[in-house]
Amino acid sequence: MAEFLELESQDGVRMPWNVLPGTKQEAANCVVPIASFYTPLKSFPNMPVLPYSPLRCRTCRSVLNPFSIVDFVSKIWICPFCLHRNHFPPHYHSISDENLPAELFPQYTTIEYESPSEKSTVPPVFMFVVDTCMIEEEIGFLKSALSQAVGLVPENSLVGLITFGTYVHVHELGYGQIPKVYVFKGSKEVTKDQLLEQMNFFMKKPRPSTGVIAGVRDGLSQESIERFLLPAFRLRVCLEFGLRGASERSLASISRSKGNKVHWHGIECGCTSIGSMCSWFWG
Ligand SMILES: [Zn+2]
Structure with missing residues (x-):
């Protein structure tokens, strides 16, 4: 058991199996079942804090880490996520x-980078992915818990909201006082490309023909991102709208959504959205 606790205290990850x-x-x-709980910002x-920028995979933007396979002769590292072969830059010669x-030290599985060039120009981003499959009385508790959580994030944060019951609802929070929501079927897998198309990310700015779509630096307009990510203080107002009607949906959906993949797709939608919109953050 100590092994599990040690892993959690080192990386913030808890798994039923080691x-x-x-x-x-x-x-x-x-x-x-195999699962993992990850505590972000633990x-x-x-x-360890490294005073430079992380080295990223050219294809998927994952960061060089102790699990990467390294060819020291050819100066190449293989990304463990997408298996792309990346060349090291000259300063790694x-x-x-x-x-x-340091990022390849076996014990450095969780580290921070503090690059002077990337410092603090971009606010932290939080995407709340909320299961609304609950009885009506609990919705009130949910709202107050969310308000409390939003109150705890740093002042300058940007915050987004996705709720899921039988359907996955991606909330367009920057649409003034009128609630606007993109709805995806919980039982159907949606790819990143479909998500970007259906959420009208390319209405005003044409989609780039090549490369990873990721943030304002890679294909998306600031305006299209701001529809989904609001400054934290504005989200408190939007929570009222975002969760209005959630209980009616959830009451009917409790039995239907049990056992289907809606939880996974809710989280997947959150990951895809944040990955697409916030990659300016990751450079
Ligand atoms: Zn990769």
Whole structure:
């Protein structure tokens, strides 16, 4: 058990298993499903801070980390997420088995970067992905818990809201006092491209023909992003609108949504949205 607690205190990740099944059969034999809880922004007293920018995968923008496979001779690292082979930039030329950059130290699975060039020009972004599949009485508690949570995020934060019951609702918060929502069926998988098209991200600015769509630096207009991400103080007003009617939907949807993939798609929508809109943050 100590091993699980140690992992959580090191990376903020809690899993029911400390190894992943190697085959489909092993996965099928798992009585307790594989899952993970991640605590974002968990404070670590001895967090290593590197005074430069992270090295990113050219394809998926993941960051070089101790799980990447490195070819020291060719000066190439393989992204463990998309398997793209990335060349190290010239200032990594002296890298070797004995001379590793800190981000490849095996024990540095969670680190912070504090680059002087990227410093604090962009506010933190929080996307609230909320399960509204509950009885009406609980909606009031949900609203107050959310207001409290919004009150705790840093003043300059940008905040977005996605709710899900039988359907996934992506709230267009920057649409004045009139609530506007994009609705996706909870049981249907939506790709990032479909999501961007259906949420009208390319109404005023044509879609780039190549490359990753990610934030204002890569394909999206600031205006289209601001429809979904509001300064935190404005979200409190919008929460009222965002959650209005949630209970009616949820009452009917409790039995229907049990066992379907709506939870996953709600979270997936959140990840895709934040990945598409906020990548200016990641450079
Ligand atoms: Zn990658």
